Amino acid sequence: MLDFVQQLVSGIALGCVYGLIALGFVLVYKATEVVNFAQGDLMMLGGFFAFTFIGMLGLNYWIGFAGAVAAMALFGMLAERLVVRPILGYPQFSIIMATIGLGYFLRSVAGIIWGTDDFKIETPFSQGVLRIGSLVLAYDKLSVIAATIILCALLYLFFNRTTLGTAMRASSENMLAAYYMGIPVKRVVSIVWAISAAVATCAGVLLAPITFIHSNVGLVLGLKAFPAAVLGGFGSIPGAVVGGVLIGVIESMAGFYLPQGWKDVAPYIVLLAVLLLKPEGLFGLHVRKKV
Amino acid sequence: MRFLFKTDYEDDIKLFPHSGYVFSYGLLLALLLIAPHVLSSYLMSQLVFVCIYATVGVGLLILTGFTGQASLGHAAFLAIGAYTAAYLQQFNVPFPVYFLAAGLLTGVVGALVGFPALRLQGIYLVIATISFAFIVEEILARWESVTHGNEGMRVKTLYFLGTAVPRDGPTFYYLCLAVLVLTIVGSLNLLRSPTGRAFVAIRDSETAARSMGINVSLYKVKSFAISAAITGFAGVLFAHKLSFISPEMFTLQLSIEFIIVILIGGTFSLHGAVLGAIFLVMIDPFLTYLKDDMPGVIAGLAATLGAGTERAAHIQDAVAAFASANGLKGAIYGIIIVLFVLFEPLGLYGRWLKIKLFFQLFPLYKRATFKRQKIYVKSERNR
Numbered sequence: 141m142l143d144f145v146q147q148l149v150s151g152i153a154l155g156c157v158y159g160l161i162a163l164g165f166v167l168v169y170k171a172t173e174v175v176n177f178a179q180g181d182l183m184m185l186g187g188f189f190a191f192t193f194i195g196m197l198g199l200n201y202w203i204g205f206a207g208a209v210a211a212m213a214l215f216g217m218l219a220e221r222l223v224v225r226p227i228l229g230y231p232q233f234s235i236i237m238a239t240i241g242l243g244y245f246l247r248s249v250a251g252i253i254w255g256t257d258d259f260k261i262e263t264p265f266s267q268g269v270l271r272i273g274s275l276v277l278a279y280d281k282l283s284v285i286a287a288t289i290i291l292c293a294l295l296y297l298f299f300n301r302t303t304l305g306t307a308m309r310a311s312s313e314n315m316l317a318a319y320y321m322g323i324p325v326k327r328v329v330s331i332v333w334a335i336s337a338a339v340a341t342c343a344g345v346l347l348a349p350i351t352f353i354h355s356n357v358g359l360v361l362g363l364k365a366f367p368a369a370v371l372g373g374f375g376s377i378p379g380a381v382v383g384g385v386l387i388g389v390i391e392s393m394a395g396f397y398l399p400q401g402w403k404d405v406a407p408y409i410v411l412l413a414v415l416l417l418k419p420e421g422l423f424g425l426h427v428r429k430k431v
Numbered sequence: 432m433r434f435l436f437k438t439d440y441e442d443d444i445k446l447f448p449h450s451g452y453v454f455s456y457g458l459l460l461a462l463l464l465i466a467p468h469v470l471s472s473y474l475m476s477q478l479v480f481v482c483i484y485a486t487v488g489v490g491l492l493i494l495t496g497f498t499g500q501a502s503l504g505h506a507a508f509l510a511i512g513a514y515t516a517a518y519l520q521q522f523n524v525p526f527p528v529y530f531l532a533a534g535l536l537t538g539v540v541g542a543l544v545g546f547p548a549l550r551l552q553g554i555y556l557v558i559a560t561i562s563f564a565f566i567v568e569e570i571l572a573r574w575e576s577v578t579h580g581n582e583g584m585r586v587k588t589l590y591f592l593g594t595a596v597p598r599d600g601p602t603f604y605y606l607c608l609a610v611l612v613l614t615i616v617g618s619l620n621l622l623r624s625p626t627g628r629a630f631v632a633i634r635d636s637e638t639a640a641r642s643m644g645i646n647v648s649l650y651k652v653k654s655f656a657i658s659a660a661i662t663g664f665a666g667v668l669f670a671h672k673l674s675f676i677s678p679e680m681f682t683l684q685l686s687i688e689f690i691i692v693i694l695i696g697g698t699f700s701l702h703g704a705v706l707g708a709i710f711l712v713m714i715d716p717f718l719t720y721l722k723d724d725m726p727g728v729i730a731g732l733a734a735t736l737g738a739g740t741e742r743a744a745h746i747q748d749a750v751a752a753f754a755s756a757n758g759l760k761g762a763i764y765g766i767i768i769v770l771f772v773l774f775e776p777l778g779l780y781g782r783w784l785k786i787k788l789f790f791q792l793f794p795l796y797k798r799a800t801f802k803r804q805k806i807y808v809k810s811e812r813n814r
Contacts, residue, residue, distance in 0.1 A: 234776055244687075
């Protein structure tokens, strides 16, 4: 029973990271119908920025964190401007390929700049555990869970209570109609990319104490975040986080209770099953076909 | 400029619309046939890889280019073909039998993947095929009694009609070339048949295709099966060429390379598969060449522009350090993909058509001829 709870907590913590990456997918997909295959690599880059600020320049953890988030938000806008905006409105396949190319590029450049070793960021949560009876929970895992809850609440408030959030929801429904209503769609899309890169950075920094940061971490985790986003219905913000947590828990349980090898494929088997039985996901909207 | 005067509906679907085609493709084939006597053994080896990649590219084009179903899981089909060959070869099964068996098995697996894919569109399909490829990769690593797991499998020399066909010899090249040419001719015939027309109709609009009486599910499964089978055939040759296969060769990276092949070549014509394969296979020696010679060239350029000897040597070292950085190849791949998507969405073959049209219409060529239309209303989500 104790093992089960331990596995559950570490699964949820890992799942929150998947959820945060998936959240980035969903934000961009909702606003522009672009699936950003480089989302995991944005996370990796955010982690490296934070490592540079905190580990190499010796800044305070929180200042370094904020600096990394700000830098990545700018980078997200830049990537949107250079790669995505010129091809908005073209078939989805081209856009997917462009983001795959972007991911390739970011991975290699990060490898050239920071090398291919594993890096670790010292955080206030790195050491220390919370003991409840005989249950031992590490702070770094709890911090991921707490941060995910806070981020989700903030994003929820942003999308439902602010004018900019409403504008984003409008342009996600129909870009052309939103444009006719006077919404500056281009700027909105740019801000969406900034937010999604910032969320990815949070994921990267929170992840750093759990798994180390290296140049391929984005590919590995980004591909795990796809099942999370699909499970949640690719377009639903709470769905992404719930999907992420489910995938994390499934992976962690499969690693503990099933023979070796199942851990890595379990998320994909679940994904295929979901796609077969309920392609719109757990929280997805069922859209009628129009001709 | 040549004007084709068509007097019959059959003229529209001729394999060779006019005699110029026969001449130019005949010349190309003749050049390819004498290639082993002219080119170095390294280039021949690269040419074999071009043939294999182009075969996979043709398979992928049928699915992605002509039926509109994107797949990032073709490395798995290649793996199934390669492993079938390696496994059957252990029991002294003759080459023609395991070659066909590999294609058949991969085709069946492709059809099985096609069934769940029927309900999926666009991005969901891409993710589903990635998942399928991951699962296949894991099975290959774990099913040790058949695949020898991560240790990999040795593939013995190919025996065809009782004679050995070494993987470096010209005969193996002719075999790969023959497979490629047969695949292309077969695919061309397929694409001008009702089946191929149905594929294209599904790509352009599923709803319209269905209302014309096309059984969309059946044709999608067919497209998956045919595409997978072609990739399986290529897998057999791939296994023989490498003479050793292991699960980590068939990763997502390879699937992405196949997509790069058709993206760079052009997704609207079979020419694209061949041009893309040439580009992808030849970029490796080109980059090596750049890495070795570029620093010297740039230093020489700096020296002629008036930099001192010491300065030039310094520049040479800096460029050499940059050129040999780990992962530079990945960055160049990434840039190439992005640049092609942004500036040459029709690929190399599209560029060739543009150049040809420019000279045919000179001086009346219009840029807008090839301009794509942008659609800003949400189309793919509720298609």
